[in-house]
Amino acid sequence: MSSKNLKLENVTKRFGNVTALDNFNFEVGVGELVALLGPSGCGKTTALRVVAGLENQDSGKVFVGDTEISNTPAHKRNMGMVFQAYSLFPNLTAEENVAFGLQMRKVNKEARIKKAQILLELVGLSTHGKRYTHQLSGGQQQRVALARALAFEPEILLLDEPLSALDAQVRVNLREEIRRLQISLGTTTLFVTHDQEEAMAISDRVGVMNNGVLEQIDTPDVLYNHPATNFVASFVGVMNKISSQLNEGHVEVFGKRLKAIKGENGAGKVYALVRPEAVNVKTNSSNPNAKVLTRSFLGASSNIVCQLSDGTIVQSLMTSSGSGDLHPGNSVELEVTSSEILITHE
Amino acid sequence: MKFKRNLPLTLTLTLFGFFVFAPMISAFEYSIRTPLEGGYGWKHYIWAVTQDDFVHYLMRSGWLAFLAVLITLLILVPTITWLHLSQSPLRVLIDAISLLPLVIPVVAFAVGAQISLPEFVQSTVLELPFLYFVLCLPYAYRSLDIGLSAIPLKTLTEAARSSGANPIRTINSVIIPAIRGSVMATVAITFVLSLGEYTLTVLLHWDTFPTWVTFVAQENILGAIAISMMSLIIPFLILTGITLALPERSNQGGR
Amino acid sequence: MTPSVIGEGAPSRGRTFFTFSLKSYLPALPLLAVVGYFFLFPISKLIYVSFLSNENTLTLGNFVTAFKDPYKTGFLNSIKIGLFSAAIAAFPGAVAAYFIETRGSSKLRRTIAVMNGVLANTGGVPLAFMFFAAIGIQGQITKILKVLGWDIYAGQFSLGTFSGLLIVYLYFQLPLMIIIFSPAIVSLRREWVEAAYNLGANQYKYWRTVGIPLLFPSFVASFLLLFASGFSAYATANALTVGNLPLTPLQIGGLLDGNVSASQLNLGKALSSVMILISALAIIPYLIIQRRSARWQKR
Numbered sequence: 086m087s088s089k090n091l092k093l094e095n096v097t098k099r100f101g102n103v104t105a106l107d108n109f110n111f112e113v114g115v116g117e118l119v120a121l122l123g124p125s126g127c128g129k130t131t132a133l134r135v136v137a138g139l140e141n142q143d144s145g146k147v148f149v150g151d152t153e154i155s156n157t158p159a160h161k162r163n164m165g166m167v168f169q170a171y172s173l174f175p176n177l178t179a180e181e182n183v184a185f186g187l188q189m190r191k192v193n194k195e196a197r198i199k200k201a202q203i204l205l206e207l208v209g210l211s212t213h214g215k216r217y218t219h220q221l222s223g224g225q226q227q228r229v230a231l232a233r234a235l236a237f238e239p240e241i242l243l244l245d246e247p248l249s250a251l252d253a254q255v256r257v258n259l260r261e262e263i264r265r266l267q268i269s270l271g272t273t274t275l276f277v278t279h280d281q282e283e284a285m286a287i288s289d290r291v292g293v294m295n296n297g298v299l300e301q302i303d304t305p306d307v308l309y310n311h312p313a314t315n316f317v318a319s320f321v322g323v324m325n326k327i328s329s330q331l332n333e334g335h336v337e338v339f340g341k342r343l344k345a346i347k348g349e350n351g352a353g354k355v356y357a358l359v360r361p362e363a364v365n366v367k368t369n370s371s372n373p374n375a376k377v378l379t380r381s382f383l384g385a386s387s388n389i390v391c392q393l394s395d396g397t398i399v400q401s402l403m404t405s406s407g408s409g410d411l412h413p414g415n416s417v418e419l420e421v422t423s424s425e426i427l428i429t430h431e
Numbered sequence: 432m433k434f435k436r437n438l439p440l441t442l443t444l445t446l447f448g449f450f451v452f453a454p455m456i457s458a459f460e461y462s463i464r465t466p467l468e469g470g471y472g473w474k475h476y477i478w479a480v481t482q483d484d485f486v487h488y489l490m491r492s493g494w495l496a497f498l499a500v501l502i503t504l505l506i507l508v509p510t511i512t513w514l515h516l517s518q519s520p521l522r523v524l525i526d527a528i529s530l531l532p533l534v535i536p537v538v539a540f541a542v543g544a545q546i547s548l549p550e551f552v553q554s555t556v557l558e559l560p561f562l563y564f565v566l567c568l569p570y571a572y573r574s575l576d577i578g579l580s581a582i583p584l585k586t587l588t589e590a591a592r593s594s595g596a597n598p599i600r601t602i603n604s605v606i607i608p609a610i611r612g613s614v615m616a617t618v619a620i621t622f623v624l625s626l627g628e629y630t631l632t633v634l635l636h637w638d639t640f641p642t643w644v645t646f647v648a649q650e651n652i653l654g655a656i657a658i659s660m661m662s663l664i665i666p667f668l669i670l671t672g673i674t675l676a677l678p679e680r681s682n683q684g685g686r
Numbered sequence: 687m688t689p690s691v692i693g694e695g696a697p698s699r700g701r702t703f704f705t706f707s708l709k710s711y712l713p714a715l716p717l718l719a720v721v722g723y724f725f726l727f728p729i730s731k732l733i734y735v736s737f738l739s740n741e742n743t744l745t746l747g748n749f750v751t752a753f754k755d756p757y758k759t760g761f762l763n764s765i766k767i768g769l770f771s772a773a774i775a776a777f778p779g780a781v782a783a784y785f786i787e788t789r790g791s792s793k794l795r796r797t798i799a800v801m802n803g804v805l806a807n808t809g810g811v812p813l814a815f816m817f818f819a820a821i822g823i824q825g826q827i828t829k830i831l832k833v834l835g836w837d838i839y840a841g842q843f844s845l846g847t848f849s850g851l852l853i854v855y856l857y858f859q860l861p862l863m864i865i866i867f868s869p870a871i872v873s874l875r876r877e878w879v880e881a882a883y884n885l886g887a888n889q890y891k892y893w894r895t896v897g898i899p900l901l902f903p904s905f906v907a908s909f910l911l912l913f914a915s916g917f918s919a920y921a922t923a924n925a926l927t928v929g930n931l932p933l934t935p936l937q938i939g940g941l942l943d944g945n946v947s948a949s950q951l952n953l954g955k956a957l958s959s960v961m962i963l964i965s966a967l968a969i970i971p972y973l974i975i976q977r978r979s980a981r982w983q984k985r
Contacts, residue, residue, distance in 0.1 A: 137880075137884055138883075138884075139880050139883070158883075159880075159881045159883040159884060160882075160884070160885075160886050160887055160888050162884075163886075165883065165884070165885075166880075166884040168880070169880060171875050172877040172878065172880075172881040173881075174876075174878055174881070174882075174895075174896050174900075175900065175981070176896065176899045176981035176982075177896075185887075185895070186884075186885040186886055188895070189885055189886030189887050189891060192885055218982065219981045230881075233885070233886075234884075235883075237885075243884075355899075437789060438788065440786070440789040440820065442780070442837075443782050443786065444786075447782055447860075450857075451801075451805060451857075451861075453826075453827060454816035454819065454820040454821075454857065455816055456826075457816065457819035457820035457825060457826040457827065458815050458816040458818075458820070460819070460826060460870075461815075461819045480748075502720070505716075506716050506717050506720060507717065508694035510713060510717045512900060513713040514714070517710070517713075519710065519711070521714050525718075528726075530973055532725065533724070533914075533969055533973075534962070534965055534966050534969045535729060535962055535965065536914075536917070536935065536958075536961050536962065536965050537918065537920065538918065538920050538938050538939060538958065539729070539732065539938070539959070539961050539965075540725070540729070541942065542732055542938060542942055542954055542955060542958045543731060543732035543958070544724070544728045545942065546728070546731060546735060546955070547727055547731040547732070548724075550730065558724075561724045562724060563721075564720065565721060565724050565725045568721070589750055591742045597826045620768030620803075620866040623803075623804075623807070624807065627807060629809070629811075629921045630810075630920045630921050632922075634920075636943055641810065641811075644811055645810070645925075646810045648811060655811070655815065656815045656819070659816070660812075661813065662812060663808065665811060667801060667804045670800045670803065670804065671797055671800045671801070674796050674797070674800045675793065675796065675797065
C-alpha cells in the first residue's frame with residue numbers, strides 16, 4: 086500500500102476550559118517525516134491523537150490523500166502508531182505483537198508470522214521473536230512497537246514521543262533507525278516530541294507548536310536560522326537576547342552596526358537575537374564588555390558563558406582550541422560575527 | 432454520549448447498592464422499632480450504649496486491637512525496612528511466610544493454638560493481640576512492603592545516617608513519615624480486623640465486643656441489632672472519612 | 687550468599703568473621719520468633735497430633751473417621767458452599783469491578799473500596815441479623831415479595847438451609863471479589879486498548895485477543911480465593927444454622943468445645959488438617975497466579 090499525504094484542516098479540540106488545538110492547519114507530504122515539536126501541553130499529542138482517531142475533534146477535518154477520514158473510527162484508519170511506552174500486549178510474544186495488525190486484517194497465521202519475522206529482522210530483533218514484553222529492554226520494546234506499526238504497511242505512521250522513555254544513548258541510536266526505516270519504506274510519518282534536538286536531527290520539516298497553535302513549520306535549517314517568532318527562537322536551540330536600540334532598520338550590538346531583519350518599521354528598545362555560534366570571545370582586548378563566568382568543555386567545541394555589565398548572560402560557542410585561554414573571571418570583548426540579525430520586542 | 436457511557440456504571444451501582452443496602456436498611460428499621468410504644472425511636476441504641484458491658488467490652492476490644500496494631504508496627508516496620516536495605520536472602524522466605532496465614536483457615540488456627548500454646552499463654556487475654564497480628568500479617572506486610580518499595584529507601588536512610596541519626600531515630604523521623612500512607616492503611620486494616628475478630632476469639636473462649644453481641648442477642652434481640660448496626664456503620668464512616676480526607680495519590684487507572 | 691563487607695576500606699565494626707553470618711540474620715528474629723511461636727508452631731503441632739491416636743501412637747485412624755459421615759457430608763457441604771458462592775459472586779463481581787474502576791470517579795472508587803473492605807469482613811451475628819431483618823420470615827423484603835406475589839417461604843427455604851446460607855455468603859463474597867479483582871482491571875493499560883484499536887481491532891476483538899486473556903488468570907485466582915473464603919467461613923454459618931447443616935468449620939468448633947466422644951480425641955485435629963489441605967489447594971495456585979500476573983501488572 087503506497088503512502089498518502091496527511092492533512093488537518095481547521096481542527097479545534099477543547100478539553101473542558103482548555104483549548105488544546107485552535108483552528109489547527111497542518112500537512113504532511115507523501116513520504117515526508119514531519120515532527121510536531123513543543124513543550125508539554127502545547128497540543129502536539131492531541132493533534133496526533135486526532136489524526137489517529139483516538140480523540141474526536143470538536144470541529145475541522147482530517148484527510149488522508151483525497152479521502153476525508155474525520156469521522157472514521159480509529160480501528161478503520163489504517164495507520165500505524167507507536168506509543169511512548171508500555172504499548173506491547175503482554176500476553177503475546179514479540180512476533181505475535183508484530184503480527185497483530187495483520188491478524189486483524191485476517192491474514193492467515195503462517196503468512197503473518199513470516200511477515201512479522203521480516204520486520205523484526207528490519208529492526209534488528211530477529212532472534213527475539215519468541216520473547217515476551219517483560220523479557221525485553223525498553224529500547225527493544227520500542228523497536229518491536231515500531232515493527233508492529235509497520236507490519237501491515239500503513240499509509241501513515243504516527244509516533245507519539247517514542248523515545249522519551251529511553252536512555253540517552255538508546256534514544257540517539259533508535260531515532261536514526263526510525264529515520265532509515267522511514268526513508269526506505271517511504272511512509273508518510275508524523276513524529277511528536279518535546280526534544281528539539283531529536284526533531285531537528287531526523288525530520289524533513291518541523292512544526293513548532295505552542296498553546297494549541299502552530300507557530301512555524303519549516304525545514305530544520307530555516308527554523309534554526311530564521312525563527313519566525315520569539316517562542317520558536319528560544320525553543321529551538323540556544324538563543325542569546327541582548328538589549329539594543331532599533332534605529333532606521335539597524336541595531337548596534339557590541340559596537341557593531343547590524344541590519345535588523347524585519348526591522349524596517351519601528352524604533353526604540355528591542356532585543357537582538359544571536360546564536361552562540363555567532364558570538365566571538367576575544368581576550369586581550371582594549372575594549373572589554375563582558376566577564377567570563379564559566380567555560381564548559383564539550384569536546385570539539387566549548388560553551389563560554391559570559392555576563393555583560395547590565396547583567397545579561399550571553400553564551401558563546403567556540404572551538405575548544407580557539408578558546409583554550411579563557412578562564413572564569415577574565416575580562417573579554419564579545420563581538421557578533423554576522424552582519425544581519427533577528428530582533429524581538431519582548 | 433455521557434449518559435450512554437455511564438449507564439453500565441449506574442446500573443452496576445444501583446444493583447450493587449440495592450443488594451448491599453437492603454439488608455442493612457431492613458435491619459436498621461428493626462433496630463429503631465419500639466414495639467411497646469408503637470412507632471420508632473432510638474430506644475435500643477440508647478439501651479445499648481448505656482450498658483456497662485457495652486463500654487467494658489468495647490474498651491477491651493479496642494485495647495486488644497490497639498495492642499495488635501502496636502505489635503504489628505513494632506515488628507514489621509523495622510524488619511521490612513531491614514529486608515529492603517540489606518538485600519537479605521531471608522526476604523524470599525519471609526515474603527512467603529507472610530502469606531501463610533491466608534492459607535490456614537481460622538478455625539484450624541484456633542485448634543492449633545489451643546493445643547500448643549502453653550497454659551500460661553492461654554490463660555491471658557494478651558495472647559489475642561499476637562494471634563490477631565498473625566491474622567493480619569498478610570495484609571499488613573503487603574501494605575508496608577509496597578509502601579517501602581515506593582520510596583528511595585536506601586538514599587533516605589543513608590542521608591539520615593550520615594546526618595547523625597541512629598537507627599531508631601531514622602525509622603521514626605525519616606522512614607515512617609515517608610510511608611505514612613502505608614502505615615495508616617496498615618493501622619486501619621489491623622485495627623478493624625482485630626476489633627471485629629470473632630472466630631478465633633470465641634473458639635478460644637475469650638469475651639470481646641463481637642462475642643458479647645452474640646450474648647446480648649439471646650436476651651435483647653433488638654438491642655443486639657442496634658449494636659450490630661453501630662459496629663457496621665461506624666467503622667465504615669470512619670474509614671471513609673479517613674480515605675476521603677487523605678490527599679489523592681496519583682491516578683492509577685480509570686478515568 | 688552472605689555479602690562480604692570485609693576489606694574495601696570499610697571501617698571495621700568489630701565483627702569477627704564467624705559471627706558475621708548469624709548477626710546478619712538477627713534483625714529478622716522478632717518477626718520470625720513471633721510468627722514461629724504463635725503460628726508455625728501451633729500449625730505444625732496440629733498436623734502432627736492429627737496423626738496420633740488416643741494412646742499417642744501414630745495412626746491414620748482419625749483421618750479414616752474424618753472421611754466418614756457425618757464429617758464426609760460436612761466436607762462435601764463446605765466444598766459445595768465454597769464453590770457455589772464463588773461461582774455466583776465471581777462474574778458479577780468482575781463485571782462490577784470493571785465498571786467501577788474504568789468509569790468511576792476517583793472519589794467514587796475510593797469510597798467503594800472502603801465500603802467493600804468493611805463489607806467483605808462482615809459476618810457472623812451482625813450479618814445474620816441483617817438478613818433475618820431483610821428476608822427472614824418476618825423480613826421486610828419477604829413482606830414486599832409476598833405482596834408482589836412471591837412467597838419465598840412457600841417451599842423448603844429458610845436462612846438456615848444451604849441455599850439460605852449461600853445467599854448470605856454472597857454478601858461478603860461479592861465485595862471480596864471486587865476488592866481482589868480490581869487491581870487486574872486497573873492494570874489494563876490504556877495504551878493496550880488504543881494500540882489494539884489503532885491496529886485494526888474493534889472492542890470485541892480487543893477483548894477476545896488481549897483483554898480477556900490478560901484478565902482470565904486473575905479471574906481464576908480470585909475465584910480460588912473466594913472458594914477458600916466460603917469454604918472456611920465459621921461465624922456466619924454458626925449464626926445462621928442450628929446444627930442442621932453439617933459444615934466442617936462448625937464440626938471442628940463443636941469438637942473443640944469438648945463434645946468429644948472419648949474414642950477420638952484427635953478427630954478435630956484431623957478435620958482441621960484436611961481443611962488446611964483443601965484450603966491450601968486453592969490458595970497456593972491463587973498466589974502463584976498472582977505472582978505471575980504481577981509481571982505485567984506492575985505500574
